[in-house]
Amino acid sequence: MKPTVVAEQPVPESSPGSSPETLTEPAPKSTPVKPSWRVRLGALADADGGSLFDPPGPRGRVRIAVATALSLVVLAALIALALRQFAVNGQLDSAKWSLFTQQAVLRYLLTGLWATAQVTLVSAAFALPLGALLALGRLARNPLVRWPAGLYVETMRAVPLLLLIYAFLFGLPSTGIQLSLFWQLVWPIVITNAAVFAEIFRAGVRALPRGQTEASYALGLGYWQSMRLVVLPQAVRQTAPSLVSQLIRLLKDSTLGYVVSFLELLNRAKVLGEYNHTIVQGYLVVALVYVLLNNALALAAGQLERRLGRSPRRPAAGAAA
Amino acid sequence: MGLITSHLGVFGNGLLVSLELSASTFVLAGLLGLALACCRISPVLPLRVFGWAYVAVLRSVPLLVLLTLFVFGLPEIGMVYSLFWTAVTAMSLYWAAFFCEAIRSGVRAVPAGQIEAGRALGLSFGQVLRLIVLPQSFRSMIQPLASLLIAVTLNSSLASAVGVTQELTGQTQLLDQQYAQPLTTFGAAALCYIALTLTIGRLAALLERKLVVLR
Numbered sequence: 001m002k003p004t005v006v007a008e009q010p011v012p013e014s015s016p017g018s019s020p021e022t023l024t025e026p027a028p029k030s031t032p033v034k035p036s037w038r039v040r041l042g043a044l045a046d047a048d049g050g051s052l053f054d055p056p057g058p059r060g061r062v063r064i065a066v067a068t069a070l071s072l073v074v075l076a077a078l079i080a081l082a083l084r085q086f087a088v089n090g091q092l093d094s095a096k097w098s099l100f101t102q103q104a105v106l107r108y109l110l111t112g113l114w115a116t117a118q119v120t121l122v123s124a125a126f127a128l129p130l131g132a133l134l135a136l137g138r139l140a141r142n143p144l145v146r147w148p149a150g151l152y153v154e155t156m157r158a159v160p161l162l163l164l165i166y167a168f169l170f171g172l173p174s175t176g177i178q179l180s181l182f183w184q185l186v187w188p189i190v191i192t193n194a195a196v197f198a199e200i201f202r203a204g205v206r207a208l209p210r211g212q213t214e215a216s217y218a219l220g221l222g223y224w225q226s227m228r229l230v231v232l233p234q235a236v237r238q239t240a241p242s243l244v245s246q247l248i249r250l251l252k253d254s255t256l257g258y259v260v261s262f263l264e265l266l267n268r269a270k271v272l273g274e275y276n277h278t279i280v281q282g283y284l285v286v287a288l289v290y291v292l293l294n295n296a297l298a299l300a301a302g303q304l305e306r307r308l309g310r311s312p313r314r315p316a317a318g319a320a321a
Numbered sequence: 322m323g324l325i326t327s328h329l330g331v332f333g334n335g336l337l338v339s340l341e342l343s344a345s346t347f348v349l350a351g352l353l354g355l356a357l358a359c360c361r362i363s364p365v366l367p368l369r370v371f372g373w374a375y376v377a378v379l380r381s382v383p384l385l386v387l388l389t390l391f392v393f394g395l396p397e398i399g400m401v402y403s404l405f406w407t408a409v410t411a412m413s414l415y416w417a418a419f420f421c422e423a424i425r426s427g428v429r430a431v432p433a434g435q436i437e438a439g440r441a442l443g444l445s446f447g448q449v450l451r452l453i454v455l456p457q458s459f460r461s462m463i464q465p466l467a468s469l470l471i472a473v474t475l476n477s478s479l480a481s482a483v484g485v486t487q488e489l490t491g492q493t494q495l496l497d498q499q500y501a502q503p504l505t506t507f508g509a510a511a512l513c514y515i516a517l518t519l520t521i522g523r524l525a526a527l528l529e530r531k532l533v534v535l536r
Contacts, residue, residue, distance in 0.1 A: 170494065248381070280398065291382055
């Protein structure tokens, strides 16, 4: 974000400086107040717009002003249309929304949120080490290890999670294995996400300069020692951002509890909605919770990336999942 | 095995519906994503903020939440149309955010000198975008777009969770309930999906080789 602010600022400041424009355009009268929030908002909204167009001249500025006004009107109209559609069908009634201020309802949903967190954390706790093992397997020199690991990763990345969940849900009981709803949700998530984590780890290891391993061999370290002391610590650090965005994806996967009727956040919203006829409201509230949660995670990932002192090349490319 | 060969039609139909679902989603999401990416790099502030907010919100909502919201929520506000297209709407809106980001990073991959040269030749913003930036960025976007297409295809199975059971995963589940042979049915469906992803990957590699510009 930092460099964008620097890149954005010259644009409004340089326009009064270029002499032919200031003669015809009394623009600077509004500039002292506006740029502060405008620049900040612009920097927030985009990083690279500055390189695509010149600081606009007088006609360009008029055109941009017209487009701004027009787009504001269109956006407002869209919002108004949506609100009207809600209001006409009685979905804005306060009774339908005040439900979500009741203590019991809130506690019900928060319990769901905790269940979502449990699924996410437990799945991650299994999938991360499994993924690391698979990555080591794919990087191994022995083809008897490399091939099965590769086959597993490639297969599991190409199979939809829902298919796997159905297989667990309907396939396992016929083999006599009984799993609780929680584990029926967690195992498929672990199985698919381990494959993705493996790819992330492998990419991290492959991205490391060869000199690192060669140097550690030259120092007399064995394969496992150099992996443990040299390669993996660096690989984990480099892959931290993509690991976090995969964690966000894993959190999203936990909504499939809806399918196995495990009572996590989404499924609780469904139950609540069917009970109180607040389907739209319930799902909207849940969507908002996910947005806040995932964006907080993404923000934390950005902080982590900065803390780890990386990203000289790519500043905060994958900020959110 | 006999179960698979005698129900090839069911699998074929499921595969076809899955393909229709993914293809319509991919096209619609692509168009919407392109519009969003244009919003995000345009000089018009409200459009930029809108594009940014859209991506930030839609990317962090789980797809299943969006699907349930649209499939069960839209009728509540008086908008009823076919289940298939409702699912496509939800999925297109979701994937458009990812398309927007893929296109934007593709645009970022175009060297700034190209854009400056275009401007120096007197091209307008729209012309620079249409004649210089987008054609070049498309080349570097093939790989990300291919992985997006794979993700769209795999996640199209989620539609069966909200009632579009005609697609592959839904059909497989129905077959399994009828004949109780989970290993064969789910195995066959998995093979279908693997074949699909492999094909997409191969096609993308081919396209990339075709479009590469040797400098």
